[in-house]
Amino acid sequence: MNILFASSEVAPFIKTGGLADVAGSLPKALAAAGHDVRVILPLYEGIGQEWRDQMTYLFNFHVILAWRTPYCGIFELKRDGVTYYFVDNEYYFKRSGLYGHYDDAERFAFFSRAVVETPAHLDWHPDVIHANDWQTALAPIYLLEERTRVPQLYGTKSVFTIHNIEYQGRYGKELLEDLFGLNSGYFHEHMLAYHGDVNLMKGAIYASDYVTTVSPSYAGELQYPFYAHGLEGVIADNRHKLRGILNGIDTALYDPAHDHGLAANFSPDDLSGKAACKAALQQAVGLRQDPNIPIIACISRLVKHKGFELVASAIHDIMAMDVQMVVLGTGDWNFEEAFRHAQAQYPGRFSANILYSGALSTAIYGGADLFLMPSIAEPCGLSQMIAMRYGTLPVVRETGGLRDSVRPNGTEHANGFTFADINAHDMTWVLGEAVNLYYNGKEAWQALQRNAMTADFSWNQSAQDYLQVYYWVTGFTNPAEQEEPVPFEEEPAAEPAPVAEEPVAEPAPAAEEPVAEPAPAAEEPVAEPAPAAEEPAAEPAPAKKTPARRSTKKTGGSKKSRAARKAAKSE
Numbered sequence: 001m002n003i004l005f006a007s008s009e010v011a012p013f014i015k016t017g018g019l020a021d022v023a024g025s026l027p028k029a030l031a032a033a034g035h036d037v038r039v040i041l042p043l044y045e046g047i048g049q050e051w052r053d054q055m056t057y058l059f060n061f062h063v064i065l066a067w068r069t070p071y072c073g074i075f076e077l078k079r080d081g082v083t084y085y086f087v088d089n090e091y092y093f094k095r096s097g098l099y100g101h102y103d104d105a106e107r108f109a110f111f112s113r114a115v116v117e118t119p120a121h122l123d124w125h126p127d128v129i130h131a132n133d134w135q136t137a138l139a140p141i142y143l144l145e146e147r148t149r150v151p152q153l154y155g156t157k158s159v160f161t162i163h164n165i166e167y168q169g170r171y172g173k174e175l176l177e178d179l180f181g182l183n184s185g186y187f188h189e190h191m192l193a194y195h196g197d198v199n200l201m202k203g204a205i206y207a208s209d210y211v212t213t214v215s216p217s218y219a220g221e222l223q224y225p226f227y228a229h230g231l232e233g234v235i236a237d238n239r240h241k242l243r244g245i246l247n248g249i250d251t252a253l254y255d256p257a258h259d260h261g262l263a264a265n266f267s268p269d270d271l272s273g274k275a276a277c278k279a280a281l282q283q284a285v286g287l288r289q290d291p292n293i294p295i296i297a298c299i300s301r302l303v304k305h306k307g308f309e310l311v312a313s314a315i316h317d318i319m320a321m322d323v324q325m326v327v328l329g330t331g332d333w334n335f336e337e338a339f340r341h342a343q344a345q346y347p348g349r350f351s352a353n354i355l356y357s358g359a360l361s362t363a364i365y366g367g368a369d370l371f372l373m374p375s376i377a378e379p380c381g382l383s384q385m386i387a388m389r390y391g392t393l394p395v396v397r398e399t400g401g402l403r404d405s406v407r408p409n410g411t412e413h414a415n416g417f418t419f420a421d422i423n424a425h426d427m428t429w430v431l432g433e434a435v436n437l438y439y440n441g442k443e444a445w446q447a448l449q450r451n452a453m454t455a456d457f458s459w460n461q462s463a464q465d466y467l468q469v470y471y472w473v474t475g476f477t478n479p480a481e482q483e484e485p486v487p488f489e490e491e492p493a494a495e496p497a498p499v500a501e502e503p504v505a506e507p508a509p510a511a512e513e514p515v516a517e518p519a520p521a522a523e524e525p526v527a528e529p530a531p532a533a534e535e536p537a538a539e540p541a542p543a544k545k546t547p548a549r550r551s552t553k554k555t556g557g558s559k560k561s562r563a564a565r566k567a568a569k570s571e
Helices: 018-032 104-122 138-149 200-207 216-221 232-237 273-285 308-313 315-319 333-345 358-367 383-389 400-405 424-440 442-454 460-474 562-570
Strands: 002-006 036-042 056-062 071-079 082-088 128-132 157-162 170-172 197-199 210-213 242-244 295-299 324-328 350-353 370-373 393-397 417-419
Touching: 002 018, 002 104, 018 036, 018 082, 018 128, 018 460, 036 104, 056 104, 071 104, 082 104, 104 128, 104 138, 128 138, 128 460, 138 157, 138 200, 157 200, 157 460, 197 200, 200 232, 210 460, 216 242, 216 400, 273 295, 273 324, 273 358, 295 358, 308 315, 308 333, 308 424, 315 333, 315 424, 324 358, 333 350, 358 383, 370 383, 370 424, 383 393, 383 400, 383 442, 393 400, 393 424, 393 442, 417 424, 424 442
Parallel strands: 002 036, 002 128, 036 082, 128 157, 157 210, 210 242, 295 324, 295 370, 324 350, 370 393, 393 417
Antiparallel strands: 056 071, 071 082, 170 197
8 A cells, every 4th residue: 555644743854742753653664564655744954964865856846835836846765664755945944943933824735735746746646645733734635636636646545633633723714715725615614614714624624534533532532622622513523534543652762671871771571770770860860869769750841731730739749758759841931930949949859850851851761660641631642651661650640642551550451550630639649659559569569560561552553553544445455354444433531620729820821813823732742762863963955946936726525424413513
């Protein structure tokens, strides 16, 4: 099968969050299964010279974007059985940072057009175009017309993955024709129209042949306003073609038995090296040297939806336990200040590291005992999986992928600790149970560690689940099984309880309806153990090309089933 995977960021070339990890790992797993997988992404300024030196210039053409016809150069790099295409246009992508620019709508409309138009110039027929998040949401929409006109796209199907529904690509109606090159026929209830604006993610959900999201629980949660951010009705309307597939991690990259960033290596069969990692961590972050005290760790963006309101309000209760705590990340100023203040209050016991450091994150994963992740919403989350690989037991709220990957203590194959309500008291109670087990149940603790370290969080099963979706939408015969992919039909998760206490400090309010879409929320923590390749190097001198210039389509939406109408009405 021929698969074109479109993403606004791909590890190890360029990364801001978990989307890059998925786009870097899933195609490799699909290629290993014997498929022709090609990944397309923008050629950002931040992509390092070490990667540029491996690229080959293929060709250029002019993308049709309404009245604009901007230059589009295509560079190729082959790695790990996957072919990567880098879309070059210095006007759009030779900038600092991937997102947050005033013209993000135009930049990613250009990229989405490039995704759809590139196969014609390759003389290669993709069976599936797999788009991801709002930055590529226009690709399934553009495909509606292009697959009836371009021979290389005849019969091509589209799959769209929601990594975080909070960021939808919402813009003014006036951009529909002038910028996106779409006629007014696309502006209706079952395509792009959304409260008088254009909503790119909504359009992609309707236009795509199948929709996935990054965990089964998140697929259920998206049917509630609390999680769906206004698209709960759209999700209900399309739940017949929605499936949650849990993300995986690169288990070769995150391997404590071979990770050179650790002070000592260890494995599920020999945990002795973790003590050396703990000592190294305490020394690195200024914690008191003590091999017997449990270390609680947080590696994340320090923002409200990651649950740091709960952490900030419970710092003193947590520190009242006989523990040490280390925090790594950046985010809202009030949380940063709360943790700096805690470090001053509890010297040698609390360490606030308000920064990004791949090396320090590796040391934390390897040396900590508990990993606190109290997210209000977490589509999938990768941090808890990485922590478990390193024998650091997660303490998580039961939401999204956290609920699907962490089995609480006391259950079969338990590998961590969980709590359900958005409540600081519940969080500290479960933390207390974990600390008590650390001190008074060494055998049970080590059994949890081994379960966590041996849990299969590879991409093997997830890749098979995606292949099942691809086979179904294309009508090809799946050699493994010939069953239709199962859309989300189980009872959705219960809507979360409100926060039970006043937060210590409320983050500054965000603008109600920004014109420019923010960077996608990272499922992944800000900092994680990463190969050296993730740090971008200096920009090379690009091949000479035409300077960027200033620069379509139609068909309708999808029909709703009777069941879908009922579901939509109930919202």
